[in-house]
Amino acid sequence: MTEKNISLEISALVEIMATLRSPTGCPWDQKQTPETLKPYILEEAYELLEAIDNKDTTEICDELGDLLLQVVFIAQIFSEQNKFGLAEVAHSISKKLRCRHPHVFAGESAENHAQIWEEIKQQERLDRGKSNKLQDRIPVNLPALKKATKVAKKLRQEKQTTHITNLQKQAAELSDLVEPSPTNREHSEMVLGEILFNTVQLCHFLEIDAEDLLRRKTIKAMKEIDG
Secondary structure (H helix, E strand, O other), X not given: OOHHHHHHHHHHHHHHHHXXXXXXXXXXXXXXXXXXXXXXXHXXXXXHHHHHHHOOHHHHHHHHHHXXXXXXXXXXXXXXXXXXXHHHHHHHHHHHHHHHOHHHHOOOOOOOHHHHHXXXXXXXXXXXXXXXXXXXXXXXXXXXXXXXXXXXHHOOOOOHXXXXXXXXXXXXXXXXXXXXXXXXXXXXXXXXXXXXXXXXXXXXXXXXXHHHHHHHHHHHHHHHHHO
């Protein structure tokens, strides 16, 4: 598809969404708000992940469209409030990408790009009057496993053997957790919490996405249950 056609298709999508939201449009679309659309954003994102896992290009294209719809939908709602529209959304991310890739768009060296990227992100937050504390930078609603991974990235990196040793020590304490009881619940939570977090740290060391790993393992387990 040519650049001109891309522009036409995006414009057509925006027009369709505006029509659906209009007084003569769809009652369901008319009553939606950014808050009511939150579950659909998550649902479409996870369906896209499944399509990518299945390596089905037709399905991936379809799910990308569903996810794009959520972006266009929410942008349309704010456009009706004269706050911003899809053009401003696209401009915002384009500006961000250019700013965070000075080695591509500003002729600077690509050396230490990851560090420079992080410094630019932190400066952007300061410019918007936001804190750079880790607890303020990680979304509150991020799944616990994904949040643990982000925290693990910020910790001092231990050797792989250190994480394995820690897991072995904690696993040795599991024998105390055989029988559930109110008296050892706190200890059980502590041990299992340490095991979970050390596992996330080990995954990070091995460059394995813990969230994706558990998701795929769970899907495999479901298939085994279904036979």
